[in-house]
Each structure stands twice: as C-alpha cells, then as structure tokens.
Amino acid sequence: xxxxxxxxxxxxxxxxxxxxxxxxxxxxxxxxxxxxxxxxxxxxxxxxxxxxxxxxxxxxxxxxxxxxxxxxxxxxxxxxxxxxxxxxxxxxxxxxxxxxxxxxxxxxxxxxxxxxxxxxxxxxxxxxxxxxxxxxxxxxxxxxxxxxxxxxxxxxxxxxxxxxxxxxxxxxxxxxxxxxxxxxxxxxxxxxxxxxxxxxxxxxxxxxxxxxxxxxxxxxxxxxxxxxxxxxxxxxxxxxxxxxxxxxxxxxxxxxxxxxxxxxxxxxxxxxxxxxxxxxxxxxxxxxxxxxxxxxxxxxxxxxxxxxxxxxxxxxxxxxxxxxxxx
Numbered sequence: 001x002x003x004x005x006x007x008x009x010x011x012x013x014x015x016x017x018x019x020x021x022x023x024x025x026x027x028x029x030x031x032x033x034x035x036x037x038x039x040x041x042x043x044x045x046x047x048x049x050x051x052x053x054x055x056x057x058x059x060x061x062x063x064x065x066x067x068x069x070x071x072x073x074x075x076x077x078x079x080x081x082x083x084x085x086x087x088x089x090x091x092x093x094x095x096x097x098x099x100x101x102x103x104x105x106x107x108x109x110x111x112x113x114x115x116x117x118x119x120x121x122x123x124x125x126x127x128x129x130x131x132x133x134x135x136x137x138x139x140x141x142x143x144x145x146x147x148x149x150x151x152x153x154x155x156x157x158x159x160x161x162x163x164x165x166x167x168x169x170x171x172x173x174x175x176x177x178x179x180x181x182x183x184x185x186x187x188x189x190x191x192x193x194x195x196x197x198x199x200x201x202x203x204x205x206x207x208x209x210x211x212x213x214x215x216x217x218x219x220x221x222x223x224x225x226x227x228x229x230x231x232x233x234x235x236x237x238x239x240x241x242x243x244x245x246x247x248x249x250x251x252x253x254x255x256x257x258x259x260x261x262x263x264x265x266x267x268x269x270x271x272x273x274x275x276x277x278x279x280x281x282x283x284x285x286x287x288x289x290x291x292x293x294x295x296x297x298x299x300x301x302x303x304x305x306x307x308x309x310x311x312x313x314x315x316x317x318x319x320x321x322x323x324x325x326x327x
Contacts, residue, residue, distance in 0.1 A: 017151040017159070024147040024160040025167050031144045032171065039099075039141040040175050042123040043074060048095030050076035051122075053084065055109050057158040058101040058165065065099070065169030072173050073182035081109035089116055099125045103145070103161045105133020114138050127165055143168060204291055205284040207324045208305050208314035209235065216241055216312060219248050223259065223274060224266040226251050235317045237302045240275045247304055247312045249275030281306045284313055288326045291316060 043050055050069055054062030062078055069076035076099075079088050092098060098117050102110055105128035117124055118138065126139035129146035136142045145168050151159035176182075209215075215233035217226045219240050229238040230251065240249040251271060259266075259274055281304050282291050291303055295318060305314035 020149065020151040021160045021163045024164050027148070028145070028164055028168060028171075031168070035141045035143055036171070039125045039143060040172060040179070042097050042125060042141060043172070043176055044179060046095070046097040048093050048097070050074055050097050050099055051092050052076060052078045052099045052101070053081050053110060054101035055081050055107045057162050058103060058107070061162050061165045061169065062101045064166060065173070068170060068173045069176070072177040073180045074173065074176045081107070081113060084113050085109065089113060092117065092120060092122060094121045096122045097125065098122050099127070100135060101127045101165055102135050103129040103158065103165075105130040105135040107135070110135060127168060129161055202288040202324050202326055203284070204282060204286050204288050204305055204314075204316065207288055207320045208284060208316045209233070209320070210314040214315055215239060217271060219272045219275070221271050222267060223264070223269040223271050226271045227256070227266065235302055235315060237315070239304045239312055239315060240271055241312050245312055246310045247281065247306055249277050250279045250304060251275045252302065279304065281310070283307070288321055288324055292321050292326055
C-alpha cells in the first residue's frame with residue numbers, strides 16, 4: 001500500500017514540475033517582441049563572434065546556447081564571467097556581440113565586467129528575469145525571461161528559469177538560421193563526424209567501385225563468364241555493357257537463381273538472354289543518401305552508376321553505404 005502511495009506521489013510531483021515549466025515556456029510567446037527582433041538584428045550584423053556569458057546554472061545554459069548558435073551558422077563561443085575578470089575579457093572585441101544570461105540581472109561577476117564591455121562598444125544583449133536590474137538597464141536589447149515561479153518547491157533551485165532561458169536561446173538561434181538561409185548541407189559541414197554529416201556530405205562518386213573493382217562484362221559473353229565476374233568482384237551482381245560501354249543490363253544473384261530453376265546450360269547460354277533489362281541507375285554526383293533511398297524504395301541491394309547516354313562509370317551496393325556510415 002505504501003509503495004502504491006509513494007508511486008502515485010512521485011508521479012504527481014513529476015507532472016507538477018512539467019506543468020510549471022510548460023506554463024513558463026508558454027509565457028515566452030509574448031516576449032518575442034521588439035527587443036527580441038533588435039537582438040536578432042545585432043547578431044545578424046555581427047562581424048565578429050557572439051560571445052555568451054553566464055554564471056552558475058545560467059552559465060551551463062549559456063554554453064549550450066553558444067554551441068547551438070555556432071552549429072547553426074552564427075559563430076559563437078562561451079566565456080566564463082569569473083575568468084573574464086582575470087584575462088579572458090581579451091577574447092572580446094568591438095566587432096563582437098555579447099549575450100549575457102542572469103536570472104537576477106545582478107550577478108556580481110557579470111556586473112563587474114559590464115563597464116568594460118560597454119567601453120569596448122560591443123552591442124550588449126541581456127536575458128534576465130528582472131527588467132529593472134543593472135544588466136537589463138545596461139543592455140542594448142533586453143529579453144525578458146522571467147518566470148512566475150521555479151519548479152523547485154523551495155523556490156531556490158534554478159529550474160523553470162533555466163528552461164525558459166534555454167528555449168529563448170533556441171528561438172534566437174533558429175530565427176538567425178532561417179534568416180541567414182542556413183541549409184542542411186551547411187549544418188553538415190559543422191557536423192562532419194555525425195551521421196547527418198555523413199549523409200549530407202558523402203557523394204556516390206566518393207564510394208562507388210570503378211576501374212578494376214567494377215563488375216562489368218560485354219553483352220556478348222557467355223553466362224559462365226559473367227558468373228566469374230560476379231564472384232570475383234563481390235558486389236552480388238555484374239553490369240552488362242555494349243561495345244560503347246553503355247549499360248544495357250545487369251545480372252544479379254537473384255537472376256542466377258532463376259537460371260538454376262530453368263536448368264539452363266551455363267556454358268552455352270549468352271548473358272544477353274538472361275540479364276535483367278529493366279533496372280535502376282544513379283548518377284555519380286548525387287548524394288550517397290539518395291542511393292540509399294532508391295535501394296530501400298525498390299528493395300534492391302546494388303546500383304550501377306551512369307553518366308550521360310547510360311555510359312557506365314561505376315557501381316555500389318548496400319555494404320558500401322554501410323562502410324561510409326550513410327546507413
């Protein structure tokens with residue numbers, strides 16, 4: 001019985017936190033105002049970097065906001081305000097924009113360096129929960145991220161206040177992304193080690209088999225010769241070309257099973273009579289991810305790669321996509 005009561009109470013407590021924070025986030029809609037627009041304009045016009053500053057939990061949120069900005073086309077980095085007073089202020093130049101986070105708006109470490117930031121002439125954007133605070137008053141653009149209450153029942157642990165600051169930071173970053181015309185390919189260039197980067201940066205030309213690795217036979221050879229090529233190149237298929245190197249067919253493991261079912265003679269049957277003449281192809285300049293989509297849509301494991309006039313230039317299969325990290 002006690003276990004049931006405890007479970008119910010824990011569930012209610014968790015739901016109460018989510019309700020408090022979701023209400024605080026919903027209240028942000030009205031805060032996307034002229035100051036928000038002004039902040040975006042400062043950051044869009046920035047010729048240097050967006051320098052994000054925050055102390056304590058606000059600092060952790062600031063670090064995430066800086067990372068989001070940097071990965072979405074707005075170069076940014078985080079500076080700890082305590083370290084700024086001991087030399088790191090030299091990282092900030094007049095060409096930068098400074099974005100400061102402080103729920104109270106009176107964090108001592110930030111207030112201490114305000115005169116120096118203003119002296120540099122760098123535009124100052126503040127995200128605070130107190131419009132009357134020193135930080136809000138000094139800012140060129142102030143974004144209100146106040147909350148009615150924290151999710152912590154003691155009203156002490158930064159919870160709702162850090163959540164709304166993070167959401168407002170995302171609102172800034174994505175507004176800038178859209179305005180800059182930042183594309184998925186741009187995103188991939190700043191994430192080359194991730195799966196998305198590989199999907200958007202790897203082209204078919206980068207991973208396809210060509211030259212001596214390419215399984216290819218003439219449309220005049222016997223089936224037995226084609227089978228040797230399939231086995232030797234290890235792609236589970238061979239392409240079939242005419243005298244001008246134009247792709248006229250393919251022969252796969254599936255075609256071989258049909259040949260066996262028909263009890264055809266491997267040494268007297270020409271490849272042209274058993275090859276598949278209706279097949280899918282792809283171009284070398286397309287993304288490898290597009291080859292993956294084509295294979296999945298048509299339930300095939302390999303693709304010939306062609307240039308103009310169906311001239312064969314390469315081939316790839318699902319294993320190539322796996323090795324490239326596209327799958």
